[in-house]
Amino acid sequence: MVAGFHSFHWRHCELDEPELAAAHDELADPTGEDAYLRAFRTLLHSGHPAAAGIALDHFQYSGALTRFGGESAVARFEDQVLAVARELLRQPAALVDDGDFAGAHHASALNAMMNLAEESDVGLIADALESATEGNVRSTGCTAAGQALAKCAGSSPRLVGVLGSLAFDEGLDVRERAEALSALDEAKGSQATALLVRATESDEVEIQAEGAAGLMRPDRFAAHRERVERLVTGWPDDVGYKARMMLDDRGWFHSTHWIGAELSDPELHRAHAQLRLPVGKRATRRAFRTLLHSGRTVAVGIALDHFVRTERLRGSWDAGEIARAVLRHPPSPAGLSPRTGAAANHLSALAAIQHAGVRPSDADLIVEVLERATVRRVRSVALSTAGQVLRAMDRPDPRLVDVIGRFVYESGLREHRKSALHVLSRSLGAEADPLLIRAVRSEDRDLQVDAAWELSRPERIDRHRALLEDLVESWPPGMKVSRGNPDWVGNAVFGGMHSAHWKGSRLSDPGLYRAHRELRAAGDAEAAHRALRTLLRSGQPAAVGIALDHWWCPGGIERLGGADARTAVAAEALAAAREALRSPPSPSASSPQYGTDAGHLSALHVLRVARCPGPEDAAALAAVLERPMSEGVGEVALHAVELALEEGRSADPLLVRTLGALARDESRSPADRVSALYALRDAPGDAATEELVRATACDALDVQVAAAHNLTEEHRSAVPRDLLVRLVAQWPEEGAPGAADLVRESLEDLADLQDLEEE
Numbered sequence: 001m002v003a004g005f006h007s008f009h010w011r012h013c014e015l016d017e018p019e020l021a022a023a024h025d026e027l028a029d030p031t032g033e034d035a036y037l038r039a040f041r042t043l044l045h046s047g048h049p050a051a052a053g054i055a056l057d058h059f060q061y062s063g064a065l066t067r068f069g070g071e072s073a074v075a076r077f078e079d080q081v082l083a084v085a086r087e088l089l090r091q092p093a094a095l096v097d098d099g100d101f102a103g104a105h106h107a108s109a110l111n112a113m114m115n116l117a118e119e120s121d122v123g124l125i126a127d128a129l130e131s132a133t134e135g136n137v138r139s140t141g142c143t144a145a146g147q148a149l150a151k152c153a154g155s156s157p158r159l160v161g162v163l164g165s166l167a168f169d170e171g172l173d174v175r176e177r178a179e180a181l182s183a184l185d186e187a188k189g190s191q192a193t194a195l196l197v198r199a200t201e202s203d204e205v206e207i208q209a210e211g212a213a214g215l216m217r218p219d220r221f222a223a224h225r226e227r228v229e230r231l232v233t234g235w236p237d238d239v240g241y242k243a244r245m246m247l248d249d250r251g252w253f254h255s256t257h258w259i260g261a262e263l264s265d266p267e268l269h270r271a272h273a274q275l276r277l278p279v280g281k282r283a284t285r286r287a288f289r290t291l292l293h294s295g296r297t298v299a300v301g302i303a304l305d306h307f308v309r310t311e312r313l314r315g316s317w318d319a320g321e322i323a324r325a326v327l328r329h330p331p332s333p334a335g336l337s338p339r340t341g342a343a344a345n346h347l348s349a350l351a352a353i354q355h356a357g358v359r360p361s362d363a364d365l366i367v368e369v370l371e372r373a374t375v376r377r378v379r380s381v382a383l384s385t386a387g388q389v390l391r392a393m394d395r396p397d398p399r400l401v402d403v404i405g406r407f408v409y410e411s412g413l414r415e416h417r418k419s420a421l422h423v424l425s426r427s428l429g430a431e432a433d434p435l436l437i438r439a440v441r442s443e444d445r446d447l448q449v450d451a452a453w454e455l456s457r458p459e460r461i462d463r464h465r466a467l468l469e470d471l472v473e474s475w476p477p478g479m480k481v482s483r484g485n486p487d488w489v490g491n492a493v494f495g496g497m498h499s500a501h502w503k504g505s506r507l508s509d510p511g512l513y514r515a516h517r518e519l520r521a522a523g524d525a526e527a528a529h530r531a532l533r534t535l536l537r538s539g540q541p542a543a544v545g546i547a548l549d550h551w552w553c554p555g556g557i558e559r560l561g562g563a564d565a566r567t568a569v570a571a572e573a574l575a576a577a578r579e580a581l582r583s584p585p586s587p588s589a590s591s592p593q594y595g596t597d598a599g600h601l602s603a604l605h606v607l608r609v610a611r612c613p614g615p616e617d618a619a620a621l622a623a624v625l626e627r628p629m630s631e632g633v634g635e636v637a638l639h640a641v642e643l644a645l646e647e648g649r650s651a652d653p654l655l656v657r658t659l660g661a662l663a664r665d666e667s668r669s670p671a672d673r674v675s676a677l678y679a680l681r682d683a684p685g686d687a688a689t690e691e692l693v694r695a696t697a698c699d700a701l702d703v704q705v706a707a708a709h710n711l712t713e714e715h716r717s718a719v720p721r722d723l724l725v726r727l728v729a730q731w732p733e734e735g736a737p738g739a740a741d742l743v744r745e746s747l748e749d750l751a752d753l754q755d756l757e758e759e
Helices: 018-028 033-044 049-068 075-089 104-112 119-131 135-151 157-167 174-186 190-199 205-215 218-233 241-249 266-276 281-292 297-309 317-327 344-356 360-372 376-392 398-409 411-440 445-455 461-474 486-494 510-521 525-536 541-552 558-567 570-582 595-610 615-626 631-647 653-664 670-679 686-695 701-711 721-730 739-758
Strands: none
Touching: 018 033, 018 049, 033 049, 033 075, 049 075, 049 104, 075 104, 075 119, 104 119, 104 135, 119 135, 119 157, 135 157, 135 174, 157 174, 157 190, 174 190, 174 205, 190 205, 190 218, 205 218, 266 281, 266 297, 281 297, 281 317, 297 317, 297 344, 317 344, 317 360, 344 360, 344 376, 360 376, 360 398, 376 398, 376 411, 398 411, 411 445, 411 461, 445 461, 445 486, 461 486, 486 510, 510 525, 510 541, 525 541, 525 558, 525 570, 541 570, 541 595, 558 570, 570 595, 570 615, 595 615, 595 631, 615 631, 615 653, 631 653, 631 670, 653 670, 653 686, 653 701, 670 701, 686 701, 701 721, 701 739, 721 739
16 A cells, blocks of 8 residues: 555646545555555546546556565556556547646556556557657656557557657657657567667767667667667767666676776777677677687776676686786786776776685785785775685684784875774684774774774674773764764764763763663663653753753654653653753863753753743743853754744743843844744734834844744734835845845735725
8 A cells, every 4th residue: 555645647636526535535545455445446447537547646656666675555456457547548638637737647547557558559559649748648658658569579660650750859858759769679670670770870869879779689789789889989988877877787888997998909899899799698708708818908807897797707717817817917007097097907806806706825815915006996905805815714814914904003004994994803703802902092083983883893892891981981072083983883882872962971970870871771761761860860960961862862762762752751851951941051061062051952952842831941941041142052042932932822921022122132142133033933922923013123134124024924913014114115125134025025915915905
């Protein structure tokens, strides 16, 4: 069943008949499989083009979900769907005008037929394409046409002719023309082949590509191989993605590391062309061996790239041996491979060895590559290969381990440090622990984080938890490293987030520290609630703040039980938040990152998430707004107030008065004053309107405009039009805040409405 889907082509159509409307509601929001299927059949067989079109859209959408592991509940009705689709196609395109465009019923029918169309449908599809005036109909029609042509035993002159007309209609978008050509892929006969040949002579690359792709079918390729090869070899490297993808799907693959390289020998050039566009398995292997055994650097590299990429070359036993021989040669010069640069031969060889399967005896060879490699990509691939070699051994080769270890500590190789640590960690198991411990004790923060991440993996963390706990808590909050994320290590070690505003703070009381640990690692909501209550009741600002952060943050207790996990301790969290807001700012040392703001920020976020505070919360918020605030505290406080006023049925008088006073207070920043007015925007009642009117008397233009803009909100019972007209007349035409134009537009709308009422 599909929930939440209206249709493809009828989104602006509402079914008038109650039975059909109820059936559509059931499809969009199913109550059960039987009811869903009854609704589908009701719409499908209604005889109503829009209702049937919606049912066909649901059929196709439900079927498309199967590509992602879903199951179509309506697949069993294919025969009925095909019959209804054919009936809709017999109706003229102009007959139905309640869809999103003319011929929407044809689009729905053709879309449903994209996998169902049969040889007998070619005439109906041709009629629909000829009469189509909308791109949606042409697009779905071309897809259905391709399906029908694939089922045809012989040629289909009329449908092929219609597709050809679309393909060469320069008034259409290139994408639509390409879709028409794509439908010809499966067509039989010389007529379709001639159209594809003509397409390869187009000036549009997308059209050329579709023509070439169609000519690459086995029954056409032998006769047109030279044309296709000449065409695609002339394309620039940045040819359209779609075109290159289509040709790659059909075997057009140059190489991985030798793009732009030249094969001057005619025989090797022919072998490469044969390998790229093969005509048979035997010919493919013959071409591959010609390149592989040529002794020419570029040709051998291309062959190795094809060995890695091409499934039909799997099992070529000598490819791995030749790749090993290539690694013993010097790196190829940059000029041989314009795009890859130096050492392209080693990149091809390493990939081929991995593909063929590494052996323990490869250790010496990989050591030599790692010791002499100067190209970053070669080092990276060689490290990956070294890991595979280590895992293939009964006992690790000390020399190979040593050379990988140098990538961890030598300053000139530090860009490969993370990869080297991962290779050793994954390949050596517990034998890598001493090296990783040495790394986490380094003074280098980057190295610490990389090594700690490896030690925090599930198979190691229990052996090193105490070491990692001390390490993570020694890191300053917000610590930046070049790669990785210290928070990931902290979450792995402690089980969850530290807090939002108290990172870098370690609770000195052993009982509270233990409660914090239990809160982070809690496996269920009950355990989290116990630990959270311990912290909330402690009276210590940092402990309370940490608990509040775990209450409101999505990564806190909500992850253990959703909204219900919050609800169970909401009363205590709100009480602690109110108390924190009435208290002085928290000690700056308790939060290295947020300083004295931390306690108020944690509490304000609790009220923000609660959204509907009572009188006590309103008083606490008003108290925050009345005193000087930092930018961060002010932003969160105003947001919390805005949400409270937005969702309340009546606006709290204290909050409304406080916001009005803040907006008129010239000692506050312009940004806070404007934010206070926008917090009043959705507040109901005359008191909020009065505060906005009072704010229009302020000298600051930003404040005037914000107040006037909020007075134009639809829910304001009486818009003071004369006041707004006087204000607008005083504002400059240029340089006023953007909301000034919105006020002017609202006044024009009011004037138009008044004129209509007078008429």
